[in-house]
Amino acid sequence: MEISLLLMEEIAKLFAIMPMGYAVVKAGLMKSSESKSVSVIMVYLVIPCVIINAFQVKYTPDVQKGLILACVAAVAVHILFLILTALLKNILHLDAIERATVIYSNAGILVIPLVQELLGQEYVIYSSAYIAVQLILIWTHCKNMICEEDRLEWKKVFLNVNIISIIVGVILFVCKIQLPSGVQDVLDMMNNMIGPIGMLLAGMVIADVPLKTVFTKKRNYVSTVLRLVIYPIFILILMKVINTFAGVNDSKQILLTVYIASITPACATVTSMAQLYDKDAAYASSLYVLTTLLSIVTMPVMVGMYEMFV
Numbered sequence: 001m002e003i004s005l006l007l008m009e010e011i012a013k014l015f016a017i018m019p020m021g022y023a024v025v026k027a028g029l030m031k032s033s034e035s036k037s038v039s040v041i042m043v044y045l046v047i048p049c050v051i052i053n054a055f056q057v058k059y060t061p062d063v064q065k066g067l068i069l070a071c072v073a074a075v076a077v078h079i080l081f082l083i084l085t086a087l088l089k090n091i092l093h094l095d096a097i098e099r100a101t102v103i104y105s106n107a108g109i110l111v112i113p114l115v116q117e118l119l120g121q122e123y124v125i126y127s128s129a130y131i132a133v134q135l136i137l138i139w140t141h142c143k144n145m146i147c148e149e150d151r152l153e154w155k156k157v158f159l160n161v162n163i164i165s166i167i168v169g170v171i172l173f174v175c176k177i178q179l180p181s182g183v184q185d186v187l188d189m190m191n192n193m194i195g196p197i198g199m200l201l202a203g204m205v206i207a208d209v210p211l212k213t214v215f216t217k218k219r220n221y222v223s224t225v226l227r228l229v230i231y232p233i234f235i236l237i238l239m240k241v242i243n244t245f246a247g248v249n250d251s252k253q254i255l256l257t258v259y260i261a262s263i264t265p266a267c268a269t270v271t272s273m274a275q276l277y278d279k280d281a282a283y284a285s286s287l288y289v290l291t292t293l294l295s296i297v298t299m300p301v302m303v304g305m306y307e308m309f310v
Contacts, residue, residue: 005300006117006118007114007118007260007299007300007303008300010113010114010117010118011114011295011296011299011300012296014110014113014114014196014198014199015199015296017195017196017199017200017203018199018200018202018203018206018292019203020199020200020203021035021199021200021201021202021203021204021206021207022203022204022206022207023203024200024203024204024207025203025204025207025208026207030204032204032205032208033208034204035201035204035205036272038197038200038201038204039201039268039272041197042194042197042198042201043161043162044161045190046190046193046194046197047108047162047165047194048161048162048164048165049165049186049187049190049191050112050124050187050191050194051128051131051162051165051166051169052165052168052169052172052187053124053184053187053188053190053191054112054124054125054127054128054169055128055169055170055172055173056169056172056173056178056179056184056187057121057122057125057173059173059174059176062248062249062250063125065248065249066125066126066248066249066250066251066254067125067126067129069126069242069246069248069251069254069255070126070127070129070130070254070255070257070258071129071132072242073129073130073238073239073242073254073255073258074129074130074132074133074134074258074261075133076238076242077130077235077238077258077262078103078133078134078137080234080235080238081102081103081231081262082103082141084102084231084234085099085102085103088226092222094222094223095280096145096146096148096279097146097270097274097279097280097283097284097287098222098223098287099145100142100145100146100267100270100273100284101223101224101266101267101270101284101287101288101291102223102226102227102231103137103142104134104137104138104142104266104267104269104270105134105227105261105262105263105264105265105266105267106198106264106265106266106267106268106288106292107127107130107131107134107261107262107264107267108131108134108135108162108269109194109195109198109201109264109268110195110198110264110265111127111130111131111257111260111261111264112124112127112131112191112194112195113194113195113198114195114260115127115257115260116191118260119253119256119257123253123254123257124257125173126254126257126258127257127258127260127261128166128169129258130257130258130261130262131162131166131261132163132166134261135160135162135163135166136163138267138269139160139163140154142269142270142273143273146270146273146274146279147273147279198268201268202268202288202289202292205268205271205285205288205289206289206292206293208285209282209285209286209289213286214286214289214290215290217286220286220287220290221290223266223287224287224290224291224294227265227266227291228263228265228291228294228295228298228299228302229298229302231262231263232259232262232263232298232302233305235259235262235263236259236302236305236306236309236310239255239258239259239306239310240309240310242255243255243310252310255310256303256306256310259302259303259306259310260299260303263295263302263303264295264299265288265291265292265294265295266284266287266288266291266292267288268288270284270287271284271285271288
């Protein structure tokens, strides 16, 4: 249970920053809508730097095998999410926002700082595998689902700055290219920003959502329970199976990075997309807020189950 307790401590530290974002908006110093400007900094500057930095590790056969394992596990997780959601869509009458909420997690913001603190910087590269798979699906499947489109805009997918940063990181990793120490120092500084900025953003979003409505609307708990409890239990079983046949050194810890990414709250990008394409952004925000707040409790519990079961 040691990792679970450490996770609870790290989540508490990160979430302590969230009230600061909330206070800034409530004090009238900023508007909640201005969080979009902060999101631009996060998406187009911070996350790309973090991803490239993650691949700045020594290339070894073990790291290569671990990265392949993480990629396979990340793909398997998303396939399972898509299958479960397709099966539950009609049974629970899930709309597009609810389906996006249960499939896509806030891994990009939460998983990297948590993995850094729990397992060390050398494990961040494995969490990048999950982020890469999810980014591709977000800008293809998720966008089409929310916008009710049939066509895929592949140009936008591959010109996405985060996808480009993953490609750059992989090239540097495979070619064994180490960036100059000065550049590395800058990446390290950007690396340390991701957790605090992510929580400030969450606080700013929460400030514009009536918390009473978030907690009292019964429908909110359908997708919340799926995202934070039901789906993680299915992924727990999947991780057990993959770990049994992995045959890779330290496979349990590598798969833990994928598992942590899969149990984080609803993806902030879903709310941004709902705003951008004039869908039900208020509902998306409510689900984001509710899953974010409740994940303080559910994530340590799920990781504790992982430690015991896998």
